[in-house]
Amino acid sequence: MTEDRTSSSQPPTWDRKALRAPHARVDKAVRVEAMFDAIAPTYERVNTVASLGRDAVWRRRAVAAAEVGPAEVVLDVCCGTGDMLRAFAAANPRPRLIVGVDFAAKMLARGVYDDLGAEIRLVRGDALRLPLADESVNVISCAFGVRNFQDLQAGLCEMYRVARPGGRVVILEFALPENRLLRWGYRFYCERVLPRLAMLISGDRSGAYRYLPKSIQTFEARGVLAHRLKQAGFGNVRVEGMNLGGVVLYRGEKPEPAPS
Numbered sequence: 001m002t003e004d005r006t007s008s009s010q011p012p013t014w015d016r017k018a019l020r021a022p023h024a025r026v027d028k029a030v031r032v033e034a035m036f037d038a039i040a041p042t043y044e045r046v047n048t049v050a051s052l053g054r055d056a057v058w059r060r061r062a063v064a065a066a067e068v069g070p071a072e073v074v075l076d077v078c079c080g081t082g083d084m085l086r087a088f089a090a091a092n093p094r095p096r097l098i099v100g101v102d103f104a105a106k107m108l109a110r111g112v113y114d115d116l117g118a119e120i121r122l123v124r125g126d127a128l129r130l131p132l133a134d135e136s137v138n139v140i141s142c143a144f145g146v147r148n149f150q151d152l153q154a155g156l157c158e159m160y161r162v163a164r165p166g167g168r169v170v171i172l173e174f175a176l177p178e179n180r181l182l183r184w185g186y187r188f189y190c191e192r193v194l195p196r197l198a199m200l201i202s203g204d205r206s207g208a209y210r211y212l213p214k215s216i217q218t219f220e221a222r223g224v225l226a227h228r229l230k231q232a233g234f235g236n237v238r239v240e241g242m243n244l245g246g247v248v249l250y251r252g253e254k255p256e257p258a259p260s
Contacts, residue, residue, distance in 0.1 A: 014207030019214045029103075029126075029150040035206045036080065036104035042202035043107065044081055046209075049201060050194055058247050059087040059143060062170045065240075065251050072138035073097045075162065077127045077155075078145025080104070082111035082120075088141070089118035099137070101125045127155045132162045143172040147219045156232035163254040169234055170251050173225065174216045177245035186246050190216065222248050 012031045014022070022028065039046070047055050062084070068074060070093040076084045079100030088098050098120045102108050105124055113120050125131040127142075127149055140159045149155040159169055177183045190213035198209035220228065222239055225248075229237050234252030241248055 013205065014211040014214075019207070019210060021218065022211060022215050023218055028148075032148045032150075033104050035208045035211065036102075037106040038206040039202055039204050039208045040081065040104065040106040040110045042204075043110070044083065046198045046201050047083075050197060054243060055083070056087075058172055058242055058249070059084055061240075061242065062141060062143065062172050062249055063087045063091050065249060066139045066141065066168050066170045068095045068139055069093060071096050073099065073136065074139040074141065075099045075101065075130075075132065075137040077101055077130070077140060077142040077159065078148065079111075079122070080107045080145075082113060084141050084143045085111070085113065085120055086116065089113070089116040089120065094118055095139070097121065099123060099132070101127065101130060101132075103127070128158060130158045130162050134161055135164045135167075137162050138164055138167045140167065140169045141171070142169075144174060146171055146225075147173055147215050152220065152225075153228055153231065156228055156234075160233040160254060165254055165256045167254045168251065169229070169253075170249065171225075171229075173219075173248055173250070174212075174246060175219075175222050175241075175248045176217065179245065182244050182246075186244075187213070187217070222250075226250060 012027065012034055014031060018025060068091050072095045074088050074095045079085055079102045082100060085098050085100045088095055098118055100122045103124060103126050108122050108124060123131055128151055140163055146152060146155060177186050195209040198204060226237050226239050229250060229252045235255050237252040239248060239250055
């Protein structure tokens with residue numbers, strides 16, 4: 001059986017067939033890129049409303065966990081419209097340079113960075129082939145993006161490649177709460193309430209907000225993702241649950257070379 005094909009004039013959407021196993025789709029990256037380009041105009045508004053404003057709190061927690069120094073370079077992978085870039089720009093101390101990478105051109109175009117007092121550079125690129133040199137950044141962040149990678153392990157290994165020794169990685173990702181009752185409430189909200197709410201705000205026809213709950217349900221469990229970070233080479237991996245277990249903050253470090 002061959003994959004279904006869509007014409008260039010009609011970007012692929014997350015229909016019922018594609019959502020059966022979203023992380024197994026060989027065209028997942030194409031669908032994710034088209035999806036984010038479609039929802040770019042209302043992306044931040046939906047996030048704020050859907051999370052009741054808590055998304056800003058989660059990002060500040062990730063920035064604090066990164067422990068950024070004033071001479072350091074920060075890379076935000078899947079930077080989108082720049083929420084994490086602005087969060088790092090507001091950090092004290094502020095990093096020397098903040099680089100944002102994303103492959104969705106319309107998301108990059110929606111970012112606003114006026115009067116931040118920080119040097120920010122945007123690069124269109126794929127998280128699986130980061131357009132940065134080996135060991136060139138001190139901190140790597142990714143907020144709710146690793147779940148969208150075509151190849152999760154390849155993306156984590158790319159993060160390790162560009163991290164300097166002693167560098168930190170901080171990842172925010174959604175997860176199903178471990179408590180059964182909380183998990184039921186979380187799934188009800190994500191599957192029944194959020195898609196309708198997001199549709200009212202965005203008018204989305206790409207299936208983005210049907211993809212969201214399905215991609216969370218079928219993604220790696222928190223313990224597995226922590227293990228994958230270790231497989232990529234990161235050490236001192238820590239996992240912190242937030243939002244009653246529905247959001248997880250992962251932190252790891254690239255080991256310093258052993259003294260000779």
